[in-house]
Amino acid sequence: MLTEAANEMLTRVGPGTPMGNLMREYWIPACLSSELKADGEPMRLMLLGEQLIAFRDTDGKVGIMEHRCPHRCASLFFGRNEEGGLRCIYHGWKFDVEGNCVDMPNVPAAQDFKHRIKAKAYKVVERSGFVWTYMGKREQPPELPSIEIMMLPEEERMTRVHMRECNWFQSLEGDIDTSHFGFLHVGGVEMEDVSPSDMNRWAVADRAPDYKATETDWGTMYAAYRPADPGSVYYRFAHFMFPFITLTPNGYFEDQLACTLNVPMDDTHTMTYNLGWKKKTRPLETLKNGDWIPGLQPQVEYLPNTTDWFGRHRLGT
């Protein structure tokens, strides 16, 4: 069991906290690339407890910066995204995607000091359908993660996203915990319902697996195991990868192209991205009568997005 102090240390991610400092050593998915349109509305973004603004400029470049204008702290969320930058609604100062002040229209030309002004902006790159940001202090950020599912052509990859009202560690634990599978996902299934060729039959037959775990260079790996057909053992392997990525066993080994990113928005909200492969070689499991296993194909509905800090990708059911 975690102590209360250890739990606090693991789950507090704001600036200056130990875990917040660690998270800032990695590239973080800030949002989906599809959420930002050139010259479109700026978007409120909560990441690691920081209130940020994301926008895509006229040339398609993305900027992520502190939401408060460096002049008088008006929120740049209300700014106008126009002609290569975001213009603050209060006095008209304009900022490019790197935070440089490129226009200061409320000051006489002779007194213009825009070259001395810079909004706090973070490094940004786009890849694998995500806008990634680096919020750390290193001049040279680390490499982006090269997980197999992220490197596939976009048409082979599906991405689902939803916000969870819990801290990132609760989200990750729930994701990687094999023990819940036999109850939450196939708890309503009996042995006589399961097709004899379905690998889930072993999880139905034995809902109390044993475990092996080991540390790895990238985090930890574990296997939950239980008896399978005579003379064989059924293993479910899962990985935790720093800082908040999981590779969970959600199919046959040759189709195991997936990952989940549990991105901390703040200490109590997490944006969860599930990446999966569209070209699985085996069909999804069904019951003996041909029906889907309900716990493996949950139908979810989303509430309409709002512009609130926590208004995107909210589950309705």
Ligand code: FES
């Ligand atoms: S507060 Fe933004 S320009 Fe004045």
